[in-house]
Amino acid sequence: MVQPTDREGSDPGSLAVSVVVCVRNGAATLASQLEALAGQVDAPGFEVVLVDNGSTDGTVAVFEQWAAAGMGVVADARVVDASEQVGLCFARNRGAAAARAPVLAYCDADDVVGSTWVAAVHAASISGALAVGGRVLVLDAARRPTSQVLLDSLDSLGPDDGAERVFPYFWGCNFAMSAATLAAVGGFDEGLPPYGCDDVEIGIRLAVAGVTLAYEPRMEVFYDPPRGLRRRLTRTYRAGIAEACLWARHPGLYRQRPTAVALLLALPSTPIRAALGSRGGARRRVLAAAEATARDLGLVRGLRRWVAGGRLRPFHGSTVLLPRQGP
Structure with missing residues (x-):
């Protein structure tokens, strides 16, 4: 309307x-x-x-x-x-x-x-x-x-x-x-x-x-960047879910993507690797570890609930947008 x-x-x-x-x-x-x-x-x-x-x-x-x-x-x-x-x-x-x-x-x-x-x-x-x-x-x-x-x-x-x-x-x-x-x-x-x-x-x-x-x-x-740890990690987690769906949408582009099982098995080491790879002080390293963990948890949910679970619906074009003429 x-x-x-x-x-x-x-x-x-x-x-x-x-x-x-x-x-x-x-x-x-x-x-x-x-x-x-x-x-x-x-x-x-x-x-x-x-x-x-x-x-x-x-x-x-x-x-x-x-x-x-x-x-x-x-x-x-x-x-x-x-x-x-x-x-x-x-x-x-x-x-x-x-x-x-x-x-x-x-x-x-x-x-x-x-x-x-x-x-x-x-x-x-x-x-x-x-x-x-x-x-x-x-x-x-x-x-x-x-x-x-x-x-x-x-x-x-x-x-x-x-x-x-x-x-x-x-x-x-x-x-x-x-x-x-x-x-x-x-x-x-x-x-x-x-x-x-x-x-x-x-x-x-x-x-x-x-x-x-x-x-x-x-x-x-x-x-306006996300302020506060909770808001920032929520965005990262949700972006991880969407990224897993992106892998499924374009499998020819993402040929060597990890599985949900592989991500879960690697999860204990995810924050350690992220912290070690981060530049800056202790606060920045802790944030990097938290964001990497949130992303991987989002990827797991996306792969399990959206891709394997069928929530990622097929897309063949918009349901509301009609073609326009012109360049």
Whole structure:
């Protein structure tokens, strides 16, 4: 269901970019992202599509309050209901299906885009980029932008990750692609677990389809890293589950992946190896040991419950995203 909050008389043909923000229970952080979008500089006509993936904390009310206050330079803003299936991939596809511009730009509800982010997306698009990732910096604990850089290029999947060849990919908090390109590769994989590896997985399919991923450093996003040990380990564990599903999705790429039994047998030594391989003081070594253990436990759960247990559903293209014409 689409709930329009757009301005009277808006013309879809004047929209160059659709900004898609997927969220589940993001009321505490959403306002700062929306304000950053409202204050974009030198941006073409763009809309904001908030995809609500089953929030229960007043997220939609935050969005509606922002929209009622004027939305700044944003031409249109809408809420799309995606509560019927919890998961980032489904939400991304639902947002793409509801978007009206030829270019889709994705950012997260707990981050903050740079002041020329939409303009940079548009510049990359008109230069011919079909898919593009950007620069990722860090928000501090008070959610203020810093100069600390997390990513200053495309990321890549390669032999160190167990892959047979190198695949570049963008981070899911900061990327854009033409709507036609996303539809042509089938959209995001809705069969994956709710969190993790969606950006890597679609990066693989884009590369297989012959799409060159571009990098635009002016596409800056300030990322809010997980704070607190519990939150950090939870994310790592969930990413491990998704990584196991990625192995199963692309077995030709991951030919020498470990089994669940092998991971369990190696588990007692996992934190020791991680700590010894970590640089820094005792605190950093303890964190490395904990994260390595969380990842391997996630891999075991993914291999057993999702892959062997049948929870990883076959994926033959999005259930909600229809093909678009054009480049």
